Amino acid sequence: MAKMIFVNLPVGNLARATAFYEAIGATKNPQFSDNTASCMVISETIHVMLLTHDKFRQFTPKPISDAKTSNQALFCLSADSRDAVDGTVTKASGAGGTADPSPSQDYGFMYGRSFEDPDGHMWEVMWMDVEAATKAPAAAATA
Template identity: 65%
Template sequence: MAKLIFVNLPVADLEASIAFYEAAGAVKNPQFSDETAACMVFSDTIHVMVLTHAKFSHFTTRPIADAHKTAQMMLCISADSRDAVDAQVDTAAAAGGQADPNPQQDYGFMYSRSVADPDGHIWEVMFMDLAAASEHYAA
């Protein structure tokens, strides 16, 4: 069985977060969703659990960071092309996110942009030409 990843994120407005992640390409799995949480599926192996602050607090005793003010992590998801990177960031931003909270990166073999969700969690969307990357790092 392939390993699965479940990214758990605290959110202030569950419905706004669901709309944002659907616009970013995820599909809500109702089997693991209720009025306190939603399982947003990007692929067979990548799932994002958006949890109300009250629900998230059941899993940790640490305070919830304000991702608009601090950076605890940056998540990255791949795209199939440079155009797909632009389309995903632009669509997610139009659904309540903030496009390009970090500078765009273009290394020729790798292109990425970022988008912050409504709670400030930063996602990089990245396309990498693996053949060109191999040549770059072999040099």
């Protein structure tokens, strides 16, 4: 069985956060969702657990930081193409997120942009041509 990742995020408004992640392509798994949490499925192996602040506090004694003013983590999702990167950021912006809080990256063989969800959690979306990326260091070394 493939390893799975569950990213747990505290959110100020569960309904708003759920709608945002649905708008960018995630689906809600009702089996692991209730009035305190939404399990958002990004892929078979990636899930985002949106948790109310009260629910999130059950898992840690540390204070919840304000993701709009500080950053503890940056999450990155792969995309199948440059257009898919742009499409995801456009969907995020249209659903109440902020497009490109960090500068975009374009190295030819790799392209990435970012967005913030309504709670300020930062996500990168990145496409990479793996074959070209493996050749890039060799080309730079011979130049």
